[in-house]
Amino acid sequence: MSALSVRSGTGLSGARAWRFGRPALVLLLAGLAVGVPLWLVLVTSAKPQGEAVKPNLDLPHHWQPADNYADAVSQGEMLRGLLNSLAVVVPSVVLVLVLGAGAAWVFARRKSKLVSAAYALTISGLLLPPAVITIVMELRQFGLANTRPGMIAVYTGMYLSTSIFFMTGFIRSIPAELEEAARMDGARPLRIFLRIILPLLRPVIATATIMVMLYAWSDIFYAFFVLGGGDAATLPINLYQVASAQLYLNNWHLIFAYVVVMSLPMVAVFLVAQRKIVSGITSGAVK
Secondary structure, eight states: OOHHHHHHHHHHHHHHHHHHHHHHHHHHHHHHHHHHHHHHHHHHTTSHHHSSOOOSSSSSSSSSSSHHHHHHHTTTTHHHHHHHHHHHHHHHHHHHHHHHHHHHHHHOOOOHHHHHHHHHHHHGTSSSOOOOOHHHHHHHHHTTTTTHHHHHOOOOOHHHHHHHHHHHHHHHHSOHHHHHHHHHOOOOOHHIIIIHHHHTTHHHHHHHOOOOOHHHHHOOOHHHHHOOOOGGGHHHHHHHHHHHHHTTTOHHHHHHHHHHHHHHHHHHHHHHHHHHHHHHHHHHHHH
């Protein structure tokens, strides 16, 4: 009996240790997957050119982050890329939010087979990747290739499904009696939408805003095919162009400094709105 009790106690302690150690192991692996590349970028961006020829995880012997960042901003034409990115990302976010909120309100309140089919077709964009060749050919037909309006249309179409999905789930959790009371007071649909629905959608709007901004800000694949290079190049395309030029060739300290500066606006936005992001995801997907 004593040996059996010892084995049982050992098994329970092992199961308890695994139960508490498993989350720690997952966090450790996630930290390594995110922390190692981030550390590589940060330490390389602070090294002189001689130490950064072969990027590694070692600390720099001579720190010069200020000089590297200043050179990346001035020589990499970051101001032009920043303005181009803002000119594309901001209108895309606004269109995604406005169109997504309006469509989600209809999908959440109307009950019919046609509306259900339209909703299923709309959110299918979450699973079906856009065909870049088809997109480019259609933009050429409409005369929008290599233009900012064409890029805005592409981003709006790509991320509208995500916005509608989260907003529809959230609106369904809002009591319909609020809207009925407003109708009885003589409020028209537009007034109900602006005064009742949109204020309640703030957590989901914050989530959709951050998600669209993060994806569109760092996108280079679709921007490369739609915008190309030239004066309309966004920050990622501009980074690719200057990194391919002779000035930045093998100058990893400047390339990584460019990456750090380019990422700072999105990092700041994420840190400020991270609580609303979690709240919006759980509200739109769970309720």
